[in-house]
Amino acid sequence: MDDPMTPRHIASFDPRTVPDPALAQELQRVQRGIGAATDGASLRQASRDIQALVHRVVEQMPAAELLTRIISTLNDALTQRVIAISSVDTQLDMVRWCWISLGSEGRQEQTLSSDQDNGIVFSGSGPADGLREMLLPLACRINETLDACGFPLCRGQIMASNPQWCLSLDEWRDRFTQWIIEGDPQALLNASIFFDLRPLYGAHSLAHELADWLAVEASENSRFLFQMTANALRREAPLGMLRKFVVEKGGQFAGTIDLKLNGATLFVDAARIYGLACGTRANNTADRLRLAAKSHRLHPSDVDQWINAFYFIQMLRLKNQHRNYTSFTEMHNHVDPNQLEAADRHALLDALRQARTLQNRLALDYPGSSQGI
Incomplete structure (x- = not known):
């Protein structure tokens, strides 16, 4: 059975395993606040809670690996909640889609200052252009809400609301094949961002299929x-x-x-x-x-x-x-x-x-x- 079109929490750690019990409780409190958000105002408050927490943690925790994973996991949870709320009443029965994170977010290496790097991979019956037109308004709504929550819009427009990065599975394969074959400076720049893709919301199997294919193609070239x-x-x-x-x-x-x-x-x-x-x-x-x-x-x-x-x-x-x-x-x-x-x-x-x-x-x-x- 394929992945349900529901948020899936990609936690890199269990907050209960954090050495400091007080910090573990605070992490759980912030995560509960994210899960309880229902509108723009509560999403923005959840974002402020994340920011306040991670700045306190920087002062207490010298372990950058755990700290960057904590930041990325909390940001994952907020992004998933933004997508879930933005998707309410959106009729997309004809298309399976997956929101993918890229760059430092894809690598789970976010710091305290990160803009958006994301895309969509989709599949469905009908021409890709028609399915893309169905998805772009939702993608734009999500990108704008994330911006309001403190994740600035990408200056390079590497976002799901850009039609270049809202692609079918076959289009993504063609795009990566082109980059691998051409290897020009822009292709190499794209490779440095898009090869870090990670599924965040939706039909994760689409992103896994793309990543599995890409792992073979790149290693053999x-x-x-x-x-x-x-x-x-x-x-x-x-x-x-x-x-x-x-x-x-x-x-x-x-x-x-x-x-x-x-x-x-x-x-x-x-x-x-x-x-x-x-x-x-x-x-x-x-x-x-x-x-x-x-x-x-x-x-x-x-x-x-x-x-x-x-x-x-x-x-x-x-x-x-x-x-x-x-x-x-x-x-x-x-x-x-x-x-x-x-x-x-x-x-x-x-x-x-x-x-x-x-x-x-x-x-x-x-x-x-x-x-x-």
């Missing part, structure tokens, strides 16, 4: 993996000589390092390639690296170091965003290494060196994809 590697290695760890950082030279954030683009992304991109090469549909960065070790593509001790380095950078991002929030400034991912405490500054140097080591390993596994790092 060495040329595409080579191109993905070459693209990933264009961005280098911001390290200079003699344990020095390479900081931005000008602009609004002169003297800083972008911990997202020049830190976390180095791990995310490499892990995605290893995950695709393993033929797995895993989408979380740490999970992909662990599976690569399990399949003997990487050494477990190296993987442990890379995962620890990745989550140290993620924790710095979360702390930085929290400081922005408490000082009423726009949240961002830029830090001035000279403003860090000595221990964090040294740890950041070590984490970026681990990113460079991971990239070097990637270059060795795909020789010729880089002229050196």
Whole structure:
């Protein structure tokens, strides 16, 4: 029997297993509030409750892996509730559809500042264009409600309300095939976002079927993996000589390092390639690296170091965003290494060196994809 068209809670953890009993109770309280929301006002209140909770948790919990999964799970629950409420009285009996999350949401690696990256995969009787026209008004309503709940609309329009990303299962296969075959810069950029797809609401089997197909197609196309590697290695760890950082030279954030683009992304991109090469549909960065070790593509001790380095950078991002929030400034991912405490500054140097080591390993596994790092 196919998946029912009802919300399914994709929890990465049981709140009762959180070490701090008070925090576990607070998580359960917020989840109950999300489940009880019935309209726009109560959805927005649930969003505020999530935001207040996660900012308190940042101050208490040093474990970025659990923290980012908590954030993603609460955001999942709110998004599922938004979709359920937005779908009331919507007649879509002719079409099966699944809301998919992409990017950091798909990887369950959301931080305190995330915009929307989502799409729809559908199937039904009749031409795809006609079914798409039925779904787009609902998708637009959902995207707008999520925006009102604090998830900004994607500036790049990677949202389900964009007809480009509301596609039938066959159209998604054709789109991915085109990206894999062409391998041009835009195709590689799309691959870095859409290969992290994860079903969130609806007929999950549609997304699973797409992900299973994609895992086979990508793993069997060495040329595409080579191109993905070459693209990933264009961005280098911001390290200079003699344990020095390479900081931005000008602009609004002169003297800083972008911990997202020049830190976390180095791990995310490499892990995605290893995950695709393993033929797995895993989408979380740490999970992909662990599976690569399990399949003997990487050494477990190296993987442990890379995962620890990745989550140290993620924790710095979360702390930085929290400081922005408490000082009423726009949240961002830029830090001035000279403003860090000595221990964090040294740890950041070590984490970026681990990113460079991971990239070097990637270059060795795909020789010729880089002229050196």
